[in-house]
Amino acid sequence: MATALDFTQMLRAAALRVTRPRVAVLGAVLAHPHADTDSIIGAVRRDLPEVSHQAVYDVLRALTAAGLVRRIQPPGSVARYESRIGDNHHHVVCRSCGLIADVDCAAGEAPCLTASDDHGFSIDEAEVVYRGLCPDCSTTRSS
């Protein structure tokens, strides 16, 4: 498991100031993939009870801008953050319970990045959201 020291180095590497709230938020995101902002605030406050939600929002934005975390916004849900970055993976969202799981890109690389007709757009990223039922909900529903 990553330690506060690792987080410190990650922050420094991104040219960000190292503060207690930042280390805590970074640790929370690493520890809870796909956590929504509220959960992150809760996790952070277990270490630092006095952090304001404001600080968390601000830190998350800074981390996102620095590329240390990625922000995902599944339809019908609030913003979530994850720490797997740079590997072009996508997400499955359960229609019933909202569970999110990581999925590697269909062909192992980035086939979805190429649209058949790009309308003159210069596309630099593609995000894929699969919708369906997670194993649990699927079982419950069919039984």
Next chain:
Amino acid sequence: MATALDFTQMLRAAALRVTRPRVAVLGAVLAHPHADTDSIIGAVRRDLPEVSHQAVYDVLRALTAAGLVRRIQPPGSVARYESRIGDNHHHVVCRSCGLIADVDCAAGEAPCLTASDDHGFSIDEAEVVYRGLCPDCSTTRSS
């Protein structure tokens, strides 16, 4: 161009009551693809100045449930509605100006529906959002 009569028939076919607000909303969505809720309210009020935003939200939900329109929620934007349904197409969103364009699925059918590892999920839909710069913003930025 579709007429109020066509909308009436579409509503009846979907077993929905035909009301003035519904015809107007359906027409607005057909006329303005990718419009956000506010724009739709505005468009509807050009015909029926007295409709409440509530009615529009309600109608949009009814139309979505009936499968007459599709709701899309690009990250960083409010909900939008479109009338192209059932053809598995996706969207390009301009990072700079927010413009949205339709894109047919990369391989002409539905390759993106198959995830390499579905974690036991039963996937029934995939939504792809391409991110990039539209021609206008691309030109402006590079010049």
Next chain:
DNA sequence: GCCGCTCTCTTGACTGATTCCAGAAAGCGG
């Protein structure tokens, strides 16, 4: 064509996530 049932629309208040602001506090380089 009229009646009544039921669904839909209007009005207005409310929620919950996110953002804006100003001042206090804390990290970093020298």
Next chain:
DNA sequence: CCGCTTTCTGGAATCAGTCAAGAGAGCGGC
């Protein structure tokens, strides 16, 4: 250790979307 600059705190504001109650309107049967 100092001072500058960024960051954090606390509180208020915004904005999309939702909830609720009562008035109004479509549809099916007569």
